[in-house]
Amino acid sequence: MDARIFNIQKYSIYDGPGIRTLVFFQGCPLRCLWCSNPEGKEARSRIMWNAGFCAHCGRCVAACAQGLHAIAGSPPRHEFREEAGEGRCEGCGACANACPERALALSGRRMSIDEIMAVVLEDRVFYQTSGGGLTLGGGEPLAQPEAAVALLTKAKAEGISTAVETCGHVPADTVARVAPLADLFLYDIKHMDSGRHKELTGRDNTVILENLKSLLASGAQVRVRMPLISGCNADLEEMRARAGFLQAWRDAPGFRGVDLLPYHKLGVHKYTQLGESYSLDEAAAVPAEFLEQAKALFEAAGLPVAVVRH
């Protein structure tokens, strides 16, 4: 069994309790405007080009059998297109291997579940001392359900605590299969209005909210996470709608509260490296005053809440 992975991040402290190893699954059904891991959106390997390192030497041109790299213009400069003519990037990595300046990186590869677990097990002692464990993130880990189930099953067999970060836009039977294997779900709410949700992420929220309700009704441990972006979803009316929705689940045995995640720009440079545009700007930042108001609003509704800054 393989999984398509684009990163394994050790010593993570934001993705569940304690010190965790975060495995990033590649491929996601949503296209959130603020996504900080754009290299994880599509279920295929991506070439990332760092212009600051490039010497425009042309070695990648010769290495790519698909003819996707070029040196052109005056002065001669490197150019890359993921598709050109008959060619399409196959994720072979030949160009990245040929680059003497490390200006190219191949993001995303297949790893066996055993290979991933070997990395996870390297830090078992940290999990034991901190109450941490393994977290599946992405991308969307449940978009690769067989791999997610296999990895979680192995982790449980090793006695390692498990968490799953999910956007929730996956089939209900996938959620039901994964629920007994996950000690904690970190579950996103991005907007309560289905039409606005679709504008911001490419999909409406129907499946997401139904899956969230099913999880909470089942007794699964769920911490709800809310990325907050000014101009998108950071307004008090929206916060009231969320608090109203969650109040019905306040006493559910597995409900673990709310994390408010204010907008950050940590992934913006990756859009440039992928040759993609990024539509948000400084105006997306969330004022401290709003965060205080939102926090107070959830507290007043009897919902445990924390602000988590990356």
Ligand code: SF4
């Ligand atoms: S091989 Fe590397 S340094 Fe040379 S042109 Fe290609 S990306 Fe730039």
Ligand code: SF4
């Ligand atoms: S990964 Fe392979 S196919 Fe894709 S651009 Fe590089 S050499 Fe070409």
